[in-house]
Amino acid sequence: MTIKDVAIRAGVSVATVSKALNNYRDVSVETRARVRKIVREMGYRPNPIASTLVKKESSIIGFVLSSFQEKQRTSILTEWLSGLFTNIATLGYEVMILPVDTQIQRKKSFAQFIRDYHLAGVILQGLRIDDRYYVEAASSDTPRVLIDMVSDRPGVGSVMIDNEAASREAVSYFISRGHTRIAHVSGRADAWISATRVNGYRAALESVGIEFNPSYVVNGEFGEEPAFAAADALLHRCPEITAIFCASDVMAMGVMRAVRTHGLRIPDDVAIIGFDDVEWARMVTPPLTTVRQDFHGIGYEAARMLHRMISGTSPGSKLYVPHEFVIRESAG
């Protein structure tokens, strides 16, 4: 069933049907109503492919996924998507996944792809700011919002939690419990959020006059193993440390293992705070004190912002989604 069938049945031209359906003003109120009624009766739906071909704009948004590499952050993706969909499905968008993996040799360039399908907008989520795909997308003119990254370009939306404030809270908690020799296991250096979290860590220390000690900051690469190794070396080098703030829960697991390897107890000898509050953070022993990110909310807001950008309601902006410091047992 095509628009032609509807036109015949309604006794008008296809042009009129199209206009009635697309809310053009040069259609009489009666015909619009009549056409719509018939459309409903017939169960007609315009073919989005044909429509895209001529309008050069689809209702598909792309979700750029570069974190298949991040084997450890699996559940986060789902929550983003879940938030995305609760907002976007009702607005009539479809979502296409654009996997970005240096392993997978895509024949199509990323920007090419956006143009091919005339994507309405794109949500990017990739930790690495220097990623080729990120750069490509950034140079496109499609509405786009970034998750966990910021862009220097105007008009690019970005949504995340206030990583610096969150880190400051976490470290301040340590300080309030009397800790002064506090270390930080940071994430990958090329990730936007890593630097920000280090900043928060540093700010918290300096706000109470504790000098920032660069050798207390080690890189756990957002992985459990690297975090274990980094923490292990750290504890050897600086046995005076009594607290470790980790930039992710996964790394916190590696760090906890390292601490135990050194025969130390958690939190009595070394207190630990994680980041993310993944689903199992409360299940480990001891339950992890951590910063909860509302991943669902981040996805939701990203979709909302993108929609506003697409519809021209508002330009992209920077949005902080509320976070929450969750006290359990690993930090005393």
Place this chain on the structure above:
Amino acid sequence: MTIKDVAIRAGVSVATVSKALNNYRDVSVETRARVRKIVREMGYRPNPIASTLVKKESSIIGFVLSSFQEKQRTSILTEWLSGLFTNIATLGYEVMILPVDTQIQRKKSFAQFIRDYHLAGVILQGLRIDDRYYVEAASSDTPRVLIDMVSDRPGVGSVMIDNEAASREAVSYFISRGHTRIAHVSGRADAWISATRVNGYRAALESVGIEFNPSYVVNGEFGEEPAFAAADALLHRCPEITAIFCASDVMAMGVMRAVRTHGLRIPDDVAIIGFDDVEWARMVTPPLTTVRQDFHGIGYEAARMLHRMISGTSPGSKLYVPHEFVIRESAG
């Protein structure tokens, strides 16, 4: 840049370019080569939208997602997708996510959507066999493969692990450790896999002459809380139980909590086995003995089968992906 530009530059008609690009035999070897060379030089890519409009077949495959409801199975989705993509991206398909949630009122019917976009194929993953969307899709004629479900219809692919064998192994392990009063916390009744796992549990018992006791099987609904409640009631009712086989790791967490609530030790008083081997299964205390599902592999195989179905190489079939029984500490 369109096919026309290529045609002009190559000094041939658009039809010839199209034929050269689509491997028609009625193009001379030389022109095909020349056209392709020019295409490469110009960086031309055919517009998939236009192509879909006339061919009535796209290179988009749909991934039906009904598990946003399953808040607990978050990381599994990512692994499926990851497997899917490692196979499918190189084959030139794109992936569209079709969220299916009774909460989200979709305007479009599911079958409608498949037709609208002329999806090349669909991968369905929904636990509930009576799901409206599942039925809709099942009645479509698009190539489709199911994950964790089987279809009575011929030509529908399905991939999963051998749930019955896996359950049998798990329960047999209990038996080999001397347990005889073994309970089972099952998953949602409307899920295909639930019944199969119960069957495996039962088969293992009966194979050594232990009578199947229906009151030893309780329903944990695949959730931690329901599993806790179910196990709590079970332990009250049948304190003689010494081992519990859980149909998911998440439920195992609830069960472990229930066991401890009753002042019992794991695995000394009550041994526990989970199912899935999610990322954190080895991190809990005690580390969970469980059945590892290769979710990545399942996604990979589903994509492979779908591709073969689309290209007509082979019809859909039923495929078991290997699983692995992982012994840690929760089962003694």
Place this chain on the structure above:
DNA sequence: TTGTAAGCGTTATCAC
């Protein structure tokens, strides 16, 4: 072997 031209199902531009 190649080119012409008629679609595919829409929307957009004009006349009417």
Place this chain on the structure above:
DNA sequence: GTGATAACGCTTACAA
């Protein structure tokens, strides 16, 4: 207000 009609970029009979 409404309706022809020409796009949109491609594939595919059918002619040449």
